[in-house]
Amino acid sequence: xxxxxxxxxxxxxxxxxxxxxxxxxxxxxxxxxxxxxxxxxxxxxxxxxxxxxxxxxxxxxxxxxxxxxxxxxxxxxxxxxxxxxxxxxxxxxxxxxxxxxxxxxxxxxxxxxxxxxxxxxxxxxxxxxxxxxxxxxxxxxxxxxxxxxxxxxxxxxxxxxxxxxxxxxxxxxxxxxxxxxxxxxxxxxxxxxxxxxxxxxxxxxxxxxxxxxxxxxxxxxx
Amino acid sequence: xxxxxxxxxxxxxxxxxxxxxxxxxxxxxxxxxxxxxxxxxxxxxxxxxxxxxxxxxxxxxxxxxxxxxxxxxxxxxxxxxxxxxxxxxxxxxxxxxxxxxxxxxxxxxxxxxxxxxxxxxxxxxxxxxxxxxxxxxxxxxxxxxxxxxxxxxxxxxxxxxxxxxxxxxxxxxxxxxxxxxxxxxxxxxxxxxxxxxxxxxxxxxxxxxxxxxxxxxxxxxx
Numbered sequence: 142x143x144x145x146x147x148x149x150x151x152x153x154x155x156x157x158x159x160x161x162x163x164x165x166x167x168x169x170x171x172x173x174x175x176x177x178x179x180x181x182x183x184x185x186x187x188x189x190x191x192x193x194x195x196x197x198x199x200x201x202x203x204x205x206x207x208x209x210x211x212x213x214x215x216x217x218x219x220x221x222x223x224x225x226x227x228x229x230x231x232x233x234x235x236x237x238x239x240x241x242x243x244x245x246x247x248x249x250x251x252x253x254x255x256x257x258x259x260x261x262x263x264x265x266x267x268x269x270x271x272x273x274x275x276x277x278x279x280x281x282x283x284x285x286x287x288x289x290x291x292x293x294x295x296x297x298x299x300x301x302x303x304x305x306x307x308x309x310x311x312x313x314x315x316x317x318x319x320x321x322x323x324x325x326x327x328x329x330x331x332x333x334x335x336x337x338x339x340x341x342x343x344x345x346x347x348x349x350x351x352x353x354x355x356x357x358x359x360x361x362x363x
Numbered sequence: 364x365x366x367x368x369x370x371x372x373x374x375x376x377x378x379x380x381x382x383x384x385x386x387x388x389x390x391x392x393x394x395x396x397x398x399x400x401x402x403x404x405x406x407x408x409x410x411x412x413x414x415x416x417x418x419x420x421x422x423x424x425x426x427x428x429x430x431x432x433x434x435x436x437x438x439x440x441x442x443x444x445x446x447x448x449x450x451x452x453x454x455x456x457x458x459x460x461x462x463x464x465x466x467x468x469x470x471x472x473x474x475x476x477x478x479x480x481x482x483x484x485x486x487x488x489x490x491x492x493x494x495x496x497x498x499x500x501x502x503x504x505x506x507x508x509x510x511x512x513x514x515x516x517x518x519x520x521x522x523x524x525x526x527x528x529x530x531x532x533x534x535x536x537x538x539x540x541x542x543x544x545x546x547x548x549x550x551x552x553x554x555x556x557x558x559x560x561x562x563x564x565x566x567x568x569x570x571x572x573x574x575x576x577x578x579x580x581x582x583x584x585x
Contacts, residue, residue: 187506188464200449207455214448226436227422233429241463242410284409
């Protein structure tokens with residue numbers, strides 16, 4: 142059976158779960174706390190981060206973008222990257238935007254400071270990092286609004302890996318209640334379309350041990 | 364004519380230059396100082412970073428990995444990703460390793476602190492960041508040695524985007540003289556094979572204004 146080593150609040154794990162769900166691929170989930178640096182896990186992935194996928198054929202894959210490109214190459218019934226090379230490049234540009242720019246400017250400042258430091262017991266949250274995260278998120282939500290005023294989904298006409306990468310980051314921040322939806326109605330419409338996809342439901346059912354999700358997190362009418 | 368907006372010491376720019384050179388594609392180079400945040404440049408790339416490629420067909424592309432995947436899709440005479448999906452996933456895993464893990468653990472601590480802060484006039488180098496960069500680089504050079512003891516190139520039998528991504532980062536650090544080659548003879552052999560490729564020569568001829576390269580940087584017998 143296919144198995145995904147993941148951690149609930151990890152956006153990279155969420156991205157791969159969404160891709161597996163969209164492609165209709167069955168898998169078992171195994172929780173991995175990457176900060177424990179288990180030898181057995183480091184043997185699967187020397188970078189030590191989640192997610193790691195063990196595919197049905199026994200192949201071990203790591204790095205979230207390498208995993209989803211592999212899934213896109215291997216399971217082609219549902220496509221999450223456009224066929225056209227320029228549209229594909231635009232999709233990958235936005236994937237990198239959310240995987241790296243959004244993550245470093247927003248997610249790390251909020252999710253790492255507020256949740257991971259507590260779980261890892263590595264100190265108290267840095268209030269200036271949290272302030273930066275709250276400041277920066279407006280710029281990214283503005284960008285989502287800008288794009289979706291001009292396009293059906295973030296990268297163009299179709300739902301793609303760009304929407305998945307963005308939703309993976311934003312859903313982790315939304316678990317904290319830190320997305321100012323009321324000030325970004327266009328971004329809220331985009332996210333409500335994502336939330337209503339059946340493939341997104343399992344993520345909305347997530348609950349971190351000892352840190353239950355706020356009510357609006359799973360609510361389709363948020 | 365194809366044009367690449369780049370900055371000399373930017374590893375992401377170096378990566379795209381190497382891919383263009385390997386594929387034998389001609390291009391003009393235009394220096395862009397991304398910290399100046401020129402409006403005309405932000406109109407090409409809202410993320411504001413280098414490189415940006417304007418291809419012959421007029422298409423504007425940004426994000427280094429999106430650019431090189433586009434070049435790989437479009438110009439197939441020279442392939443830099445393996446055909447096999449698992450080997451391709453392994454290559455992309457290593458690309459992400461160097462583009463993100465090496466960059467955040469080594470390059471940012473050394474190149475940003477020692478060079479970019481001086482160019483951007485944003486303060487003095489952070490000595491604890493520099494110490495961390497010098498500490499972390501050993502682990503990455505060990506990993507290069509580990510891989511090349513088992514494989515011809517980093518990702519397998521063939522020279523790939525993994526070698527290019529690694530060389531792009533390491534060459535920027537080597538411009539500072541901060542790669543401890545003497546302690547990592549296996550990594551040095553790998554890098555000397557890269558340095559002797561004709562496609563690498565233009566990078567070895569780079570000189571930052573006011574900060575000439577040290578002698579060993581361009582020397583094939585370093």
